[in-house]
Amino acid sequence: MGIFKKIGDFLDERLGIRDILEQNLTKYLLPKNINVWYTLGAVLLALFAVQVASGILLLVYYNPNTDDAFHSIQRIMNDVPYGWLIRTIHAVGANVIILALLLHMLSVLFMGSYKRPRELTWMAGFLLFLLSLAMCLTGYLLPWSQLSFWATTVATNSSREIPLIGDVVVRFLRGGAMVGQPTLGRFFALHVMGIPLILGILVLVHLFLVRRLGISRPPFGPDWQPSEPSTTFHHEEHPGGIPFFPHYMTKDAAMIAFFLALTVYVVFFAPGLFFPPASFQPANPFETPVGIKPEWYFLWAYQTLKIFPSEFLGLAVQGLAVTLLLFLPFLDRSRERRPKHRPLFVAGYCVGIAVFIGLSIWGHFS
Amino acid sequence: METRRKFLTGILGALGAAIAGLTVYPVFKYLSPQATAGGKGRVTIPKNQVGVDQAHFFQFQGHPAVVLQKSPGVYIALSAVCTHLGCIVQWVPKKDEFLCPCHGGRYTIDGKVIAGPPPKPLPSIPVAMSGDNLLIG
Amino acid sequence: MTNHLTRSLFILAAVLCVQITGSGISRADTMEPVCIQCHSKQPGRLGAPVADWRTSVHAANGISCNNCHGGDPSDFAMAMSPDRGFLGAPKDTAIPAFCGRCHVGVEKDYLGSAHGRALGRGGPQCVTCHGNHAVQLATPDLINEKSCTRCHSFERARIIKAAMADTDRQISDLERSLAQLKTTGVVTDQMDGDLFSVRNQFHRLFHSVEVDKVRSQTAAFQADLKKIRDKVDAIHAEQQRRKTWGAVVIGLLIGCGILFMLLFHAYKAELPDNDS
Numbered sequence: 016m017g018i019f020k021k022i023g024d025f026l027d028e029r030l031g032i033r034d035i036l037e038q039n040l041t042k043y044l045l046p047k048n049i050n051v052w053y054t055l056g057a058v059l060l061a062l063f064a065v066q067v068a069s070g071i072l073l074l075v076y077y078n079p080n081t082d083d084a085f086h087s088i089q090r091i092m093n094d095v096p097y098g099w100l101i102r103t104i105h106a107v108g109a110n111v112i113i114l115a116l117l118l119h120m121l122s123v124l125f126m127g128s129y130k131r132p133r134e135l136t137w138m139a140g141f142l143l144f145l146l147s148l149a150m151c152l153t154g155y156l157l158p159w160s161q162l163s164f165w166a167t168t169v170a171t172n173s174s175r176e177i178p179l180i181g182d183v184v185v186r187f188l189r190g191g192a193m194v195g196q197p198t199l200g201r202f203f204a205l206h207v208m209g210i211p212l213i214l215g216i217l218v219l220v221h222l223f224l225v226r227r228l229g230i231s232r233p234p235f236g237p238d239w240q241p242s243e244p245s246t247t248f249h250h251e252e253h254p255g256g257i258p259f260f261p262h263y264m265t266k267d268a269a270m271i272a273f274f275l276a277l278t279v280y281v282v283f284f285a286p287g288l289f290f291p292p293a294s295f296q297p298a299n300p301f302e303t304p305v306g307i308k309p310e311w312y313f314l315w316a317y318q319t320l321k322i323f324p325s326e327f328l329g330l331a332v333q334g335l336a337v338t339l340l341l342f343l344p345f346l347d348r349s350r351e352r353r354p355k356h357r358p359l360f361v362a363g364y365c366v367g368i369a370v371f372i373g374l375s376i377w378g379h380f381s
Numbered sequence: 382m383e384t385r386r387k388f389l390t391g392i393l394g395a396l397g398a399a400i401a402g403l404t405v406y407p408v409f410k411y412l413s414p415q416a417t418a419g420g421k422g423r424v425t426i427p428k429n430q431v432g433v434d435q436a437h438f439f440q441f442q443g444h445p446a447v448v449l450q451k452s453p454g455v456y457i458a459l460s461a462v463c464t465h466l467g468c469i470v471q472w473v474p475k476k477d478e479f480l481c482p483c484h485g486g487r488y489t490i491d492g493k494v495i496a497g498p499p500p501k502p503l504p505s506i507p508v509a510m511s512g513d514n515l516l517i518g
Numbered sequence: 519m520t521n522h523l524t525r526s527l528f529i530l531a532a533v534l535c536v537q538i539t540g541s542g543i544s545r546a547d548t549m550e551p552v553c554i555q556c557h558s559k560q561p562g563r564l565g566a567p568v569a570d571w572r573t574s575v576h577a578a579n580g581i582s583c584n585n586c587h588g589g590d591p592s593d594f595a596m597a598m599s600p601d602r603g604f605l606g607a608p609k610d611t612a613i614p615a616f617c618g619r620c621h622v623g624v625e626k627d628y629l630g631s632a633h634g635r636a637l638g639r640g641g642p643q644c645v646t647c648h649g650n651h652a653v654q655l656a657t658p659d660l661i662n663e664k665s666c667t668r669c670h671s672f673e674r675a676r677i678i679k680a681a682m683a684d685t686d687r688q689i690s691d692l693e694r695s696l697a698q699l700k701t702t703g704v705v706t707d708q709m710d711g712d713l714f715s716v717r718n719q720f721h722r723l724f725h726s727v728e729v730d731k732v733r734s735q736t737a738a739f740q741a742d743l744k745k746i747r748d749k750v751d752a753i754h755a756e757q758q759r760r761k762t763w764g765a766v767v768i769g770l771l772i773g774c775g776i777l778f779m780l781l782f783h784a785y786k787a788e789l790p791d792n793d794s
Contacts, residue, residue: 072408072411072412075411075412089703089705092703092704092705093703093704093705094415095411095415096407096410096411096413096415097407097408097410097411098411099703100407100760101407101408101411257786257789261781261785262782262785262786262789263782265778265779265781265782265785266778266779266782268774268778269774269775269776269777269778269779269782270775272771272772272774272775272778273771273772273775275771276768276771276772276775279764279767279768279771280764280768282764283760283761283763283764283765283767283768284761284764286702287701287702290701290702290703292700292701294703295700295701295703382784382787382788385784386781386784386785389777389780389781389784390781392777393774393777393778393781396770396773396774396777397774399770400767400770400771400774403763403766403767403770
């Protein structure tokens with residue numbers, strides 16, 4: 016033990032490290048009635064770490080060139096030891112992240128945690144969600160399979176209906192008239208460098224805001240009352256609460272283990288969920304495979320575009336929905352956070368979830 | 382309660398170590414260099430590619446090597462990797478010697494060190510004749 | 519004479535049609551030959567081959583009208599010109615040579631067989647059993663009582679079919695296994711090629727219609743199939759091994775999760791004011 020104490024002393028003398036740890040671990044108290052939904056942030060951090068690690072490993076053998084991209088993935092899947100494992104974890108992990116992001120946002124919405132003073136935390140989080148979808152979209156193209164090629168063709172094409180500049184936007188996204196090497200080049204750059212950089216910074220901003228403002232107390236229990244609006248900065252304290260370390264961290268760790276178990280389960284026992292046959296055929300720009308569908312988290316958007324009489328209308332509705340959600344804290348300004356006292360919001364919340372699930376199922380079977 | 386915690390932490394440590402092992406092993410294998418096909422065995426070179434006093438560079442068991450015709454009908458093959466820091470030696474026909482461009486190491490036509498920092502001669506590789514071909518290795 | 523006139527009128531109509539719709543050039547650029555545009559609209563004998571062909575193994579593999587009948591698939595006016603190598607429907611006796619341009623080995627075995635020697639004297643040719651435009655992937659089901667008894671008793675045919683049955687079942691099983699492996703991302707190209715070759719060689723063998731020949735060569739074919747089967751089995755075993763390890767990791771992770779939950783509750787119980 017001596018050596019560790021010495022290193023600790025060395026760092027403490029120079030950086031005051033023990034004080035920082037104490038303030039952020041053992042003396043960082045969380046609300047007493049904190050629930051399991053509050054672990055999703057930690058779960059997402061762990062899942063993002065898995066994506067970064069597996070992504071870097073894939074970069075070792077992946078080749079972002081239309082002539083070889085598909086074959087480099089085939090080599091990873093068939094020739095490189097455990098390449099199949101790392102590739103499948105990366106692909107499945109992306110889906111589990113979207114699932115965790117949706118759950119995280121739904122719980123924050125239900126408990127009204129996005130409300131003043133946490134508007135910025137919500138907006139940073141919502142942008143993280145949009146960036147994660149962009150990661151999924153750009154990553155989808157990289158294997159250069161039939162699925163990649165046509166999913167990207169359809170996805171970029173939907174921007175065509177933007178008035179006036181639609182065609183220019185499509186050309187710009189693709190780097191040319193059709194999906195091809197220029198598209199692969201820019202998607203690759205965005206996927207491995209551009210978006211992760213912004214995403215990483217936004218994660219830090221999000222975490223900083225969470226820590227700076229203090230954890231929001233769940234709006235449950237008999238003694239919860241809406242607080243008076245404060246005109247000055249106020250850190251929400253929870254005297255007599257649960258220490259973050261070691262108490263709540265064990266719960267975080269438990270949930271991380273369960274989410275990783277879910278990921279590993281899909282990787283080993285149901286990889287076909289995310290790998291339809293078209294994902295193992297090389298891209299062929301002259302032959303559209305029949306019945307390709309977007310990934311499950313884009314099905315709602317896909318179906319929205321189909322049910323509106325014009326694609327422009329569909330796009331406008333999607334844009335409106337996303338903008339409304341992004342600015343929700345500024346639109347919903349009441350201090351009340353208890354679901355029981357917000358019947359209108361809870362009704363809208365349930366309808367929203369039902370519409371999302373309904374559109375997705377409809378999109379899947381249409 | 383404390384013994385209970387210690388007990389739980391102990392098992393967790395063991396499980397964590399198992400998971401860590403099961404994570405590190407595949408990553409280690411994934412990154413380990415793979416045996417390339419044709420890493421062993423002989424190389425066949427047509428005689429007409431190696432004129433008198435000419436050097437022919439080729440890949441031998443994954444490393445650069447060179448074959449020369451010292452005098453008509455007499456061939457010699459050497460590793461072309463300088464024994465100093467691994468640069469590839471050049472053949473200087475006018476002086477009949479090898480020169481390493483990195484730090485000026487010089488070798489005779491047989492691979493012996495004449496000057497410069499190389500600690501050892503260039504390893505030689507056996508050459509056999511087979512009709513119009515040279516069998517090297 | 520009437521035939522010639524009909525054809526001229528027809529070509530004229532086709533050319534007009536193309537000029538009116540203005541689609542001639544773009545259609546010629548696509549994969550579909552011009553033949554189909556006209557023939558698909560024609561009634562009866564001249565139109566039926568299009569629908570038949572669309573269901574065929576030829577269509578599935580991109581073998582189109584002109585690949586057998588010649589002619590120019592990109593030019594309405596010259597589509598059926600003998601100058602561009604157009605061949606109409608071959609006479610019965612010319613059919614083996616017609617099909618044999620591609621199915622070389624089968625033609626050879628067929629011509630040496632009792633079937634082939636009876637060509638032109640009531641013996642069967644390719645189309646007798648395989649059909650023409652709607653030709654399907656060949657299977658032993660083509661050897662059936664209804665078909666064979668058009669000319670002779672089914673007895674000999676039954677014996678040959680039985681001799682082929684086991685090997686053919688192995689081929690079909692392997693085809694299914696390889697197709698399944700492909701859906702899991704395994705590259706099966708090499709095995710696909712090997713199996714395709716064995717299958718063709720074996721089906722070719724049937725055309726000699728000699729039981730002894732089929733029996734004597736079956737062992738060699740089965741040895742080739744065994745090699746492919748061994749590779750497939752090795753991949754299956756590997757996939758099974760992976761699943762076992764996957765189950766171990768899932769078990770470890772769930773175990774960790776449960777232990778962490780227990781630890782959480784142990785810590786919580788130690789909090790001074792434990793009322794929630």
